[in-house]
Amino acid sequence: MSFPDLTADLAARMPELRGRLLANQPLAPLTWFRVGGPAQMLFTPADEDDLAYFLARLPAEIPVTVIGLGSNLIVRDGGVAGVVIRLARGFSDVVVEEGHRLRVGAAVPDVKLARAAADAGIAGLAFYRGIPGGIGGALRMNAGAHHGETKDRLVEARAVDRQGRVHVLANADFGFSYRHSGAAADLVFTHALFHGEPGETADILAEMDRITQAREASQPIREKTGGSTFKNPPGGKAWQLVDAAGCRGLTLGGAQVSDMHCNFLINTGGATAADIEGLGEEVRRRVRAASGVELEWEIKRIGAAAA
Numbered sequence: 001m002s003f004p005d006l007t008a009d010l011a012a013r014m015p016e017l018r019g020r021l022l023a024n025q026p027l028a029p030l031t032w033f034r035v036g037g038p039a040q041m042l043f044t045p046a047d048e049d050d051l052a053y054f055l056a057r058l059p060a061e062i063p064v065t066v067i068g069l070g071s072n073l074i075v076r077d078g079g080v081a082g083v084v085i086r087l088a089r090g091f092s093d094v095v096v097e098e099g100h101r102l103r104v105g106a107a108v109p110d111v112k113l114a115r116a117a118a119d120a121g122i123a124g125l126a127f128y129r130g131i132p133g134g135i136g137g138a139l140r141m142n143a144g145a146h147h148g149e150t151k152d153r154l155v156e157a158r159a160v161d162r163q164g165r166v167h168v169l170a171n172a173d174f175g176f177s178y179r180h181s182g183a184a185a186d187l188v189f190t191h192a193l194f195h196g197e198p199g200e201t202a203d204i205l206a207e208m209d210r211i212t213q214a215r216e217a218s219q220p221i222r223e224k225t226g227g228s229t230f231k232n233p234p235g236g237k238a239w240q241l242v243d244a245a246g247c248r249g250l251t252l253g254g255a256q257v258s259d260m261h262c263n264f265l266i267n268t269g270g271a272t273a274a275d276i277e278g279l280g281e282e283v284r285r286r287v288r289a290a291s292g293v294e295l296e297w298e299i300k301r302i303g304a305a306a307a
Helices: 007-013 048-057 110-117 124-130 135-139 199-218 238-244 273-291
Strands: 021-028 037-044 062-069 074-076 079-086 095-096 102-105 152-158 166-170 189-195 224-228 255-257 264-268 299-304
Touching: 007 021, 048 152, 048 189, 074 273, 095 110, 095 224, 102 110, 110 124, 110 135, 110 199, 124 199, 238 273, 255 273, 264 273
Parallel strands: 037 079, 062 079, 074 299
Antiparallel strands: 021 037, 095 102, 102 189, 152 166, 152 189, 224 264, 255 264
16 A cells, blocks of 8 residues: 655655655565555655754644564554654764763664663673664653663653654653553654663673574564563463463464464464454453453554455
């Protein structure tokens, strides 16, 4: 399918735009599941000023969706109307600051933050080695793993709102909770400042190796997957509820509940977004019937179903 091409009209409104604005761009290659329809317009800003310029001049009726590295995302088969913003090179800087701090762009992969901290002898950020996403997503959902969460290490973050205004948010402004941030939905995060404490590079790298080995032993990281599918309910584990409901290995079309870790869905080849989301909903139904627990999606789902 394809959407009406609005790029010429937008370019006329924004003569000084420096980023790339492309019509009807496939999004499936940008997601770990490798499924889904196109973006009506895909915008990759050159830097924070370019992003602010674009948002300030974008007509209010055009919706905006932000994606990161695509690791925790299902793009539905009908694609995403409006503008999809994806940060790239202009937001990939990593700077070590005094006081065992790191300032990083929102497009930086979590693992790169962990490695940069290790190289600088900054402890406390190794847990990011176990999170398959980027900094922007970590801020949006308070990403965490291996006994660490974003809320524990964030000092502040920069963001641009829908009107093109730049904001600096302190940790307390986020209202963090489990896999959730209370920051305004229209904010596009651009940079973040993290703190750690003094550490030995060798010890930090050893901790990262342990995290890597634990992931490889327990998660289907070499498959087309989106990471943890459902949030852990209070006092419980999502995977245990899924397993107890008899869903391990369950399939729908080309989608399957992982045999290795049943809180992971995988694209076995040829799956559609509808297969993956539909399988997730069937798992939720069976868990609800078996235990009375209503599992919440951790994976973000965007766009429209195929017509």
